[in-house]
Amino acid sequence: MAPKSSKPSAATGGKTKPAGKSAAKSAANASDKRATKPATAAPVLADVRAKIDEIDRTIQALIAERANFAHQVGKAKGKLAAAVDYYRPEREAQVLRMVVDRNEGPLSDEVLVHVYREIMSACLAQQEPLKIGYLGPEGTFSQQAVLKHFGRSAVGLPMATIEEVFQEVEAGNADFGVVPVENSGQGTIQVTLDMFLTSNLKICGEVELRVHQYLLSRNGRLEDIERIYAHSQSFAQTAGWLRSHLPKVEKIAVSSNAEGARR
Structure with a gap:
């Protein structure tokens, strides 16, 4: 439905020819502008690569x-x-x-x-690559923290325990040590806090990691799993999922998740 209007228009009468000519002329001008406007040339791949x-x-x-x-x-x-x-x-x-x-x-x-x-x-x-002690073996979250904070040019020294990391730094065999301090699910790592109470070492940096837990199996079938090896913190963080999906599976705590993967 067209709106009512008290003004004459090309459709309702009046002097329609001038309006028609003006409209036709405007349309022609717009068409001319579109026709004469230069197109943006696409970049030449060879030129872009040469610039890169x-x-x-x-x-x-x-x-x-x-x-x-x-x-x-x-x-x-x-x-x-x-x-x-x-x-x-x-x-x-x-x-x-x-x-x-x-x-x-x-x-x-x-x-x-x-x-x-x-x-x-x-x-x-x-000059000399930094030697960084961390809670090993290779593949632990502590090693991820070493790579994130010190880069791949640093030399990582995996240790069997958190206590050993402190001992190696104190003895000068490692320049710095990287140990877990806390996580959002289970709070602080008590062993680490205890070591800071007795050690002269000081905290000089902090690394935050987003932790993802994966359940690894040789055949990939949940029903075939009889026991799980993992760090106690990982068991605590995944307790709800394990209760729902693997309530009867034996859980064996080891020094790290990397050690669990080795088992």
Whole structure:
């Protein structure tokens, strides 16, 4: 239904020809503009790749320049300085904060922090790679924390117990130690807290990890599982699921989930 109007229009009479000419002329002008507007040329793949190669060369040169300056930092600290003297957690935190503050996308803060941490780890390793003790064996959440915080240029030293991690750092066999402190499900790790009460070591950093638990089996059938090996914390965190799906399965606590996977 058309709305009522007291004004003449091309459909209701009056001087319709001028209105028709004007409309036709406007339509023609719009058509001319569309026809004459230049189309945006699609980027040529070879040109884009050539530009990326040029950027990569610049990035590589700047990383090498940064590594040279990091080497000068080592020289300034003297020949007798140990690897632990080169690594300053507060300086690293400052650099990473500046990375985040400068970030305008499209990469996320997390991605850029990961990239810069690996660059700093590689530069630091020029002097002497950091030796990091952690609760082993390989594959534990503690090892994940080592990689996240110190990068892949650090040397990881897996230890059998949390106590051994403290002992190796105190003895100078490891520059730093990474041990679990708390989790959102079960709270603090009592063994770690007890060690801080008797040790002269101090906390110099914190790493947060999102923990995912997986149930591994050789044949993949729940009904064939007779026993489960895992760390006691993992049993506590998955108690509800285990009660619902595997209530009669034997649960055997081991030193780590990685050790459980080995069994």
